[in-house]
Amino acid sequence: MSKLIVIECSDEKSDRLAKQIKDIVAEYEYQPFRGPGKVYEFGPLRIDQPQQEVTIHGNFVSLSRREFQILGLFASHPSEALPCDFLHNAIWPHPDMEHGIEEVIGQVESLKKKLRLETLDANCRIIEENTQRGPGYRFAVSAK
Structure with missing residues (x-):
């Protein structure tokens, strides 16, 4: 249930209060994934985050x-099952x-088609997997 609070104060105090509330909300706003700026190499595949x-x-x-962002998350979490909802939220x-x-x-799927890791002699693959949180x-x- 929504709640409404009415506060009576001067214009100056209301402007200050509004700014404080905006600052608090901004702290908790979602920030999308930004890679750490690393360079990853997996056999013939090279992911250069600083150069994108x-x-x-x-x-x-x-x-x-x-x-690119999804691939960056994969590279920073090798061999770890990442649920679709995690990837989406990140x-x-x-x-x-x-x-x-x-x-x-x-x-x-588009990423997999572009990389074609299955057709290369690459030591990495993107594999579909069911996780506890869904697909x-x-x-x-793998070490080669």
Whole structure:
């Protein structure tokens, strides 16, 4: 149930109070994922977060911003199952919980098609996996 509070004060005090409330709310606003600025190498796959570039065998791979962010999360959590809702909440600035899983699945499928890791002699793969929180993905990395 919503509650309403009425506060009587001067204009000066109301402006100050409004600013304080905005500052408090801003502290808790969701901040989308921003990679730590590392360079990851998994066999022929190279993810350069500072330059926002992905290459395979030295060849540039064009990714959308969201695909790049998802790949950055995978690289920073190798061999860890990441639920779709985690990926969605970490990357989308205003997550749409109703369509979030479909958005993530679409982005990851597009990412997989662009990288084609399964066709390369790469030591990493993006694997669909069921997690305790529902569908998700694992960036499987093996030693070669």
